[in-house]
Amino acid sequence: MDAEAPKLREKVEEELADVFLFAIEFANVTGIDIAAIIEKKMKRNAEKYPVEKVRGNSAKYTDL
Numbered sequence: 001m002d003a004e005a006p007k008l009r010e011k012v013e014e015e016l017a018d019v020f021l022f023a024i025e026f027a028n029v030t031g032i033d034i035a036a037i038i039e040k041k042m043k044r045n046a047e048k049y050p051v052e053k054v055r056g057n058s059a060k061y062t063d064l
Helices: 005-030 034-048
Strands: none
Touching: none
């Protein structure tokens, strides 16, 4: 393992935490229900990427 890998990972984790904190605060300020929008997105993804068509296939969903 690269000696720098743990330091890099820690930096990436800190940045990712910042992104999540910003997104959560943005949702709170704008009144967006995070759980509801995640559920909505998951349903949309299931429609766009049906398992029986996409499993083992790297084609764009419009080309399936």
